[in-house]
Amino acid sequence: MKDIRFDNVTKSFPTRSGTPFVAIRDVSLAVAEREFVAVVGPSGSGKTTLMRMAAGLDHPSEGSVRVGGREVTAPGPDRAVVFQQFALFPWKTVRENIAFGLRCKGVPRARQDEIVAHYLKLMSMEGTEDRFPHQLSGGMQQRVAIARSYAIEPDVLLMDEPFGALDAQTRTVMQEELVRLTRKEPRTVLFITHAVDEAVYLADRVVVLARDPGRLREIIDIRPTREAEDWDSRPIDQVMDLASFTHLRTQVWRLLRDQIRPDD
Amino acid sequence: MHGLPQAEPTNATIRPGAAARRSPGWRISRRVRIGLASLIGTFALWWLLTDITGVIGPHRFPAPAEFWAAFVQIAIDGYAGGTLITQAWYSTRLVIMGFLVAIATGVPLGLLMGVSHRAEALLNPAFLLVRPIPPLAWIPLAIVWLGLGDAAKILVIWFAAFVPSVINTWTGVRGVDRTLIAAARVHGAGELRLLWEVIIPGSLPMMFTGLRLSLQASWTTLVAAELVGAFFGLGRVLDAAYRDINPPMIAVAMLAVGVLGALTTRLVAVAERRLIPWRS
Numbered sequence: 001m002k003d004i005r006f007d008n009v010t011k012s013f014p015t016r017s018g019t020p021f022v023a024i025r026d027v028s029l030a031v032a033e034r035e036f037v038a039v040v041g042p043s044g045s046g047k048t049t050l051m052r053m054a055a056g057l058d059h060p061s062e063g064s065v066r067v068g069g070r071e072v073t074a075p076g077p078d079r080a081v082v083f084q085q086f087a088l089f090p091w092k093t094v095r096e097n098i099a100f101g102l103r104c105k106g107v108p109r110a111r112q113d114e115i116v117a118h119y120l121k122l123m124s125m126e127g128t129e130d131r132f133p134h135q136l137s138g139g140m141q142q143r144v145a146i147a148r149s150y151a152i153e154p155d156v157l158l159m160d161e162p163f164g165a166l167d168a169q170t171r172t173v174m175q176e177e178l179v180r181l182t183r184k185e186p187r188t189v190l191f192i193t194h195a196v197d198e199a200v201y202l203a204d205r206v207v208v209l210a211r212d213p214g215r216l217r218e219i220i221d222i223r224p225t226r227e228a229e230d231w232d233s234r235p236i237d238q239v240m241d242l243a244s245f246t247h248l249r250t251q252v253w254r255l256l257r258d259q260i261r262p263d264d
Numbered sequence: 265m266h267g268l269p270q271a272e273p274t275n276a277t278i279r280p281g282a283a284a285r286r287s288p289g290w291r292i293s294r295r296v297r298i299g300l301a302s303l304i305g306t307f308a309l310w311w312l313l314t315d316i317t318g319v320i321g322p323h324r325f326p327a328p329a330e331f332w333a334a335f336v337q338i339a340i341d342g343y344a345g346g347t348l349i350t351q352a353w354y355s356t357r358l359v360i361m362g363f364l365v366a367i368a369t370g371v372p373l374g375l376l377m378g379v380s381h382r383a384e385a386l387l388n389p390a391f392l393l394v395r396p397i398p399p400l401a402w403i404p405l406a407i408v409w410l411g412l413g414d415a416a417k418i419l420v421i422w423f424a425a426f427v428p429s430v431i432n433t434w435t436g437v438r439g440v441d442r443t444l445i446a447a448a449r450v451h452g453a454g455e456l457r458l459l460w461e462v463i464i465p466g467s468l469p470m471m472f473t474g475l476r477l478s479l480q481a482s483w484t485t486l487v488a489a490e491l492v493g494a495f496f497g498l499g500r501v502l503d504a505a506y507r508d509i510n511p512p513m514i515a516v517a518m519l520a521v522g523v524l525g526a527l528t529t530r531l532v533a534v535a536e537r538r539l540i541p542w543r544s
Contacts, residue, residue, distance in 0.1 A: 057446055077452030087447035091465040091542045100461075104452035132542045152451060 002068030002078065002155035004031040004054055004190060009063035011049050022213035023049045026063070029207060029216065034186040038193055038203035040252065042259050046214025047192045051160045054190055055081050067156055077101055080149035084161040086141045088133040094120075094144050095129040101152035119147035122181065139170035146178070150185065157187040163198065175201055176236045183232055196256065200249045201231075201239060208255045218255050222248060326512035334512035343513060344504035346496055352520055355486060355497040358414060359528065362421025363482045367475060369422070370429025374474070377430070378437025379463065391430070399424030399485045403492050412493045417486060424485040425478035432474025436467025469543070472536045479532055483525045498524075 006029045012020040024046040031037045041047050052058040053065045056075040065072045067079055080101070088097050095116050102112045120126050123143040133141050142162060149157060163171045175198055182189060182202075193199050199206045204223040209216060225248060226232065231239045239245055292300075307328070313319045314327035322330065338348045346354070377384045402423045410416035440463055448462045490499020498517050505513035 055446075055450055057450070075446070075449040077450070079450065081447065081450040083443050083447060085443050087441070087443040089444060089447075089462065089465070091468075091540075092461075100448070100453075101451035104454070104457060134542065148451065158450075 001033040002188060003033050003035075004029075004156055004188060005064075005066045006030070006050070006053075007064050007066070009050075009053065009060045009065060011046065011053065011058065012061045024053075024060075025213040025215045027214070027216050028063075029219075031188055031190055033188055036182055036186075036189040036191065036202060036204045037207060038191040038199035038205075039207045039209060040193055040196060040199045040256065041209030041214065041217075042211050042256060043194070044214070045209035045211035047194075047209060048160055049214065050209075051081070051158050051190060051192050054156070055079055055158050057081075077105060077152050078154055079156045079158055080152055080154035082142070082145050082149050082157070082159040082162045084164045086133070086138075086145045086165070088141055088144055088148070090133055093130050093132055094125070094136070097133065097144050098147045098151050100148060105152060115151050116147075119151055122184075123147050123177070137170070138166050139174060142166065142174060143177075146181070150181070150187075155188060157189045159189065159191045161192055161194065163195075164193070171198075172236055178202060179232060179236075196249055196252050197240060200245060200252060201236060206248075206252055208252060210259055220248065220252055322511070324511065326515050330512040331515055334510070334516045338501070338513065338516055344496075344501045348516070348520065351496060351498055351501050352524060355490065355499065355521075356524055356528070358417045358497070359421065359479075359482045359486050359524075361414075362418045362486065363425055363479055365418060366422045366425035366478055366482070367429050370426045370474070370478070371433050371471060374430040374433025374471075375437060375459075375464070375467075378434045378467070379459065384434075395427055399427075399481060400488050403485075403489050406489070407493055412495060417489050417494070420485050420489045421482045424481040428477035428481060429471075429474045432477065433467060433471050436470025436474075437463055439470060440466035468540055472532065472540070475532050475536075476529060479528055480525070483521065483528075487521055 006027050009024055009027045010022065011024040012022045015021050027046075027050065029037075029050075039047050039050060049058060053060055054067065054072065056072045056079065059073075072079075089100065092100065098116045098119055099112045102115060107115070116129070120129060123146070125140065125143055125147075128136065128140065133144065136144070142165075146162070163174050166174060179202060191199070191202060200222055204221075204226075206220045206222060207216065208218045208220065225244045229242060229244055231242075231245075311328055314322070314325065315329070326334065335348075337343060338351075340347070342348075342350070344351070373387070377387055399420065402420050406416040406419045406423075410419060444462055444466060445458065448458050453462070486497070487499040487502070490497040491503050494500040494503075498521050501517040501520075502514060505511075505517060
């Protein structure tokens with residue numbers, strides 16, 4: 001298992017006017033091994049840029065991004081990404097999609113089948129293995145995408161608003177399932193979202209970003225409360241009614257609210 | 265919708281005759297019925313304009329009976345050096361060969377230009393220069409180089425069919441969802457796997473659009489090239505019938521080209537459905 005470290009990371013993009021657009025300014029952040037960190041922030045706070053740099057899909061202009069102590073230079077299977085748009089291969093069946101990363105790693109066929117069967121069961125998707133993604137609901141597609149990322153046993157799981165494209169009910173079910181999955185098979189998780197509820201419910205720590213340019217605003221510790229009140233063994237709706245949950249959610253919400261302008 | 269009520273299974277016991285008539289084995293799909301109606305309508309209009317009313321005289325366009333006579337003549341005795349089957353096969357063979365050469369070169373080049381910005385920068389200027397030249401303008405040069413035989417025809421078809429294959433494959437590659445490419449990379453795909461399992465399947469729909477355009481271009485240019493100079497083929501039949509002032513034979517040759525064009529396009533469509541099963 002590996003940790004993620006952002007050290008004084010600045011990311012700017014060139015623009016036509018000549019003055020570069022600064023997406024992220026001087027962010028330092030560490031996600032410990034097996035820790036679940038959620039990042040929330042208004043649009044324009046560079047949440048996705050942060051995730052893309054950890055994935056190796058973008059590179060910092062200044063500072064460094066390290067995973068397991070090694071500088072990130074390119075995408076690699078130690079850092080699997082779950083995308084908002086699912087990004088399943090439409091021409092591959094559920095089984096082939098989940099096995100994709102395993103084939104890249106050269107895992108023997110028999111072992112691939114075992115792993116695929118394991119995740120199909122864990123995500124309660126038995127019987128769908130020969131379907132194509134377009135034959136599945138949005139929630140099911142995102143389960144396949146999560147299974148595809150989990151299957152390669154990455155040290156780090158990067159999730160970019162993975163439930164953002166789902167309807168409210170499916171979203172709740174998926175949040176519960178993700179808690180179940182990440183407690184059963186913990187990974188170092190960087191979870192990007194704009195939903196405060198989701199961040200507080202899922203994460204050990206919630207990182208709040210400010211915008212224009214994107215920078216670190218505050219980090220809120222959730223884990224002590226969650227463990228003290230044993231959130232993980234309760235249903236999601238019960239947890240969200242707890243006074244402690246409401247308190248934390250309000251705390252995060254206040255940090256976000258004063259940044260939101262009427263035109264958002 | 266037609267006005268008849270749909271037969272329910274319960275009705276079948278009451279009216280066995282109706283149920284038998286509507287059994288799925290007998291039933292012709294709506295599309296086929298409309299297609300048949302359209303064909304019959306066209307035929308009726310043709311007959312009406314020629315034989316019945318004489319609006320179109322026999323020197324301009326043949327009546328059904330003359331058309332049939334010309335058809336029988338070329339099918340059995342032959343015309344311009346061969347029967348309909350040999351002439352049609354001669355043209356079809358050239359189209360298939362030219363088309364295959366064009367896509368075997370055009371699709372890989374389109375892939376290369378789509379994947380590599382360097383290849384695009386290198387090849388695009390030449391491409392922009394050659395592209396506006398109508399394919400038919402190559403016919404004289406092809407004949408000067410290679411004479412009236414097969415090689416010149418294949419060269420001309422290649423010029424015509426190559427461009428749509430390249431452009432559409434290239435556009436297809438450029439249109440592949442960036443997130444899918446990112447997803448492949450973050451799950452450990454190397455360059456070759458990325459090309460083979462993501463970029464090529466992702467650009468297949470556009471590629472097939474290119475293949476259909478290429479096939480059409482192949483037929484167009486072949487017939488034109490055969491009109492300019494050939495020993496055999498449907499274009500040669502057209503040319504001979506024009507010299508003999510034989511409108512019925514011209515019509516037979518035209519219809520033959522139309523039917524063959526439709527059949528070969530159908531083959532591409534079948535291949536498309538086989539290769540893109542996920543687009544149901």
